[in-house]
Amino acid sequence: MPRDISFYRRLPKAELHCHLDGSLRPETMLALAAKDGVHLPFHDVPALKKAVRAGEIRTSLEDYLSAFTLTLSVLQTAPAIERAAFELVEDCAAENVVRLEARFSPLLHQTHKLALEAITEAALAGLKRGAEKTGVSVGLILCGIRNLSPDSSLAVAKIAAKYKARGVCGFDLAGPEVGYAASLHADAFAAARDGGVQITVHAGEAEGAWSVAEAMDALQAKRVGHGTHLIDDDALLVRAKEYGLALEVCLSSNLETQSVQSIAEHPFARFLRAGVRATLNTDNRLMSDTDLSAEYQRAAEIFRLSDEELRRVCLNGIDAAFVDKETRTALRASTERALAAAM
């Protein structure tokens, strides 16, 4: 008997891979454009969704990334960034996300020459206001961009370290993967690690398994974003499991960027059943017109996940979160209680 979406909404979930600039509410995007005098090529929610939806019209990661030009155009002031971050926490709380790690690159919010510090502070303020209202545990991941200069990534990594005590929990590298090796940004990763900031990297999404190996070996990543093509290398899969690498899997997004040809062909369940720490995430709620409950439902139905496997996905999210020991212990205990009540 397939379960109703309300079951998946009740599950205590961790959202570890969610882009602030890809997860705006459509209504907010229109409101921010009107307020800040930004021209958008649409005036209502259906037209907006059509313009930014990843769906059938996009055929690659590069193509998918082009939609961000529109969302970023309304996120160029501190109040706009604060609002987007706050509303993302509200949206997560409404579907029982217990830990949210939102990510964005301050480098992409400098149209009006805002300082990287001011941009980071705005996102942190919105997350904090959301956490205070909802009780969701929050963290912020700052992203360097693969096809921007290594110096710009290093600047972001230094900001990540500077704001660690104020809620930045991770450093990531996003953007087009093909032709832009993460190791070019090795100095940025080293600066983040030296500052006690945890590492995740978008890897193995558009590129092969070697990109996941690079994330583990050269950058000492604790997690990778997607990691889809890890499935192509059996020996590396075993090594990733032993290393304790967590995979931030985003099913709908992977279909839309054509990292996989269908969700049924996605290696998520094979990762999970091989004992790799696989988690489920949305990537971009607006572009993929999804939320985390829908991603869980999709996975459960397509891969016929058992209750034990669903439990494991929820707990993997907590175990992979970039939190201190005390927070993890508390989150694990409350998540186990909530799982016992839900299943």
Ligand SMILES: [Zn+2]
């Ligand atoms: Zn991503």
